[in-house]
Amino acid sequence: METVTTRRKYDFDTLIDRKRTNSVKWDFCTCCDGAEDMLPMWVADMDFQAPPEVMEAVLRAAGHGVYGYSEMTDGYYEAIVNWVAARHRWELEPRWLSYSPGVITGMNVAIQTFTAPGDRIIVQSPVYPPFFASVINNGRQVSNNQLVLCDGEYRMDFEQLERVIDDRTRLLLLCSPHNPVGRVWRRDELERLADIALRHDLLVFSDEIHGDLVYQGYQHVPFASLGPEVAERTITGIAPSKTFNIAGLKASVIITPNARLRTAFDQAQERVFGLYTANVFAIAAAEAAYRDGGAWLDQALDYLGNNIDYTYRRLREHIPQVSATQPQGTFLMWLDFSRLGMTQQELRETIFCGARVGLNDGLSFGPGGDQHMRLNIGCPRSMVAEGLSRIAAVL
Numbered sequence: 001m002e003t004v005t006t007r008r009k010y011d012f013d014t015l016i017d018r019k020r021t022n023s024v025k026w027d028f029c030t031c032c033d034g035a036e037d038m039l040p041m042w043v044a045d046m047d048f049q050a051p052p053e054v055m056e057a058v059l060r061a062a063g064h065g066v067y068g069y070s071e072m073t074d075g076y077y078e079a080i081v082n083w084v085a086a087r088h089r090w091e092l093e094p095r096w097l098s099y100s101p102g103v104i105t106g107m108n109v110a111i112q113t114f115t116a117p118g119d120r121i122i123v124q125s126p127v128y129p130p131f132f133a134s135v136i137n138n139g140r141q142v143s144n145n146q147l148v149l150c151d152g153e154y155r156m157d158f159e160q161l162e163r164v165i166d167d168r169t170r171l172l173l174l175c176s177p178h179n180p181v182g183r184v185w186r187r188d189e190l191e192r193l194a195d196i197a198l199r200h201d202l203l204v205f206s207d208e209i210h211g212d213l214v215y216q217g218y219q220h221v222p223f224a225s226l227g228p229e230v231a232e233r234t235i236t237g238i239a240p241s242k243t244f245n246i247a248g249l250k251a252s253v254i255i256t257p258n259a260r261l262r263t264a265f266d267q268a269q270e271r272v273f274g275l276y277t278a279n280v281f282a283i284a285a286a287e288a289a290y291r292d293g294g295a296w297l298d299q300a301l302d303y304l305g306n307n308i309d310y311t312y313r314r315l316r317e318h319i320p321q322v323s324a325t326q327p328q329g330t331f332l333m334w335l336d337f338s339r340l341g342m343t344q345q346e347l348r349e350t351i352f353c354g355a356r357v358g359l360n361d362g363l364s365f366g367p368g369g370d371q372h373m374r375l376n377i378g379c380p381r382s383m384v385a386e387g388l389s390r391i392a393a394v395l
């Protein structure tokens with residue numbers, strides 16, 4: 001029988017004014033010196049309200065008025081375990097879970113805990129810029145295994161990966177699904193990666209923050225779910241932040257099945273007091289999202305998928321000089337401007353200052369990012385339309 005929740009129709013079409021709300025995306029866009037009329041389609045949050053169940057949970061917590069120290073309850077852990085089992089067919093034990101304010105915070109704690117200064121850490125560019133910063137800021141060295149574009153799809157280069165691994169290489173930072181190219185890695189690809197990690201005794205930090213944002217026909221496979229041997233060497237980061245658009249609440253989950261690694265990770269967090277406990281709103285929102293947000297997410301994915309189709313159509317019909325690879329997951333599109341023959345500086349001037357559209361500069365994603373930009377389509381269709389019209393007009 002159809003429930004009230006599944007029949008509910010959520011509104012993704014209304015453009016909500018986010019200006020002057022301390023929004024990084026809307027109030028702190030630095031493209032073209034922060035021009036006031038910039039249309040911000042950069043930072044990876046969405047312009048939708050969170051699921052009503054999440055808003056109700058936050059409002060309930062806010063209405064209480066006493067915001068003392070708080071702690072996660074069994075209900076919080078249960079909501080996460082049930083969500084991951086239902087959506088990703090991975091059975092978690094609640095004791096494997098640690099709180100972290102951000103997945104990248106967790107990645108940094110893992111780097112500090114499981115590697116030493118000077119060690120090599122593998123990243124696969126083009127990739128979310130903090131992957132590089134996390135390695136470099138901790139005095140470790142980046143070993144880059146650049147993705148390759150093959151028949152319109154980005155792939156991991158396994159032969160090259162074997163070549164970049166040396167005896168100082170300890171850790172691989174996996175982005176799954178991959179930001180910015182939108183790949184949802186297939187099981188066979190992940191198995192090949194796992195085989196390499198096992199043979200070279202590498203730990204893997206698997207950033208699966210986009211794992212819930214996967215389109216029809218694709219299935220996110222948690223890296224650690226490949227088998228016990230893989231789980232033993234994997235630290236996974238998930239979060240309700242991208243999935244339900246609550247990144248500002250700072251609620252992420254680090255999953256470490258290996259007891260020795262988990263103890264070391266938790267002790268590292270405890271050494272910087274306060275890193276391991278969530279604020280009162282984060283707990284309420286995360287629990288409500290994972291428990292009750294499924295129907296909202298299904299509709300959001302439908303809407304985002306249509307935004308992607310719409311963007312393709314507009315590119316094909318009005319901006320054929322710009323191409324994009326098909327996102328299998330994420331609300332991000334990786335635009336290729338190379339046919340324009342512009343330098344990156346010319347491209348920035350054209351898109352940021354000419355079109356007044358704020359995108360992420362492809363160069364910030366490392367090697368492979370030249371002549372590319374990242375477009376965020378996590379917004380009402382009218383805004384996607386406006387952004388593409390502005391770009392079409394200057395090109």
Ligand SMILES: Cc1ncc(COP(=O)(O)O)c(C=O)c1O
Nearest residue numbers: 044102103104105128179209252
């Ligand atoms: C792949 C990836 N990891 C992590 C983050 C940020 O996560 P957090 O805010 O939880 O550190 C993002 C945000 O865009 C992302 O795309």
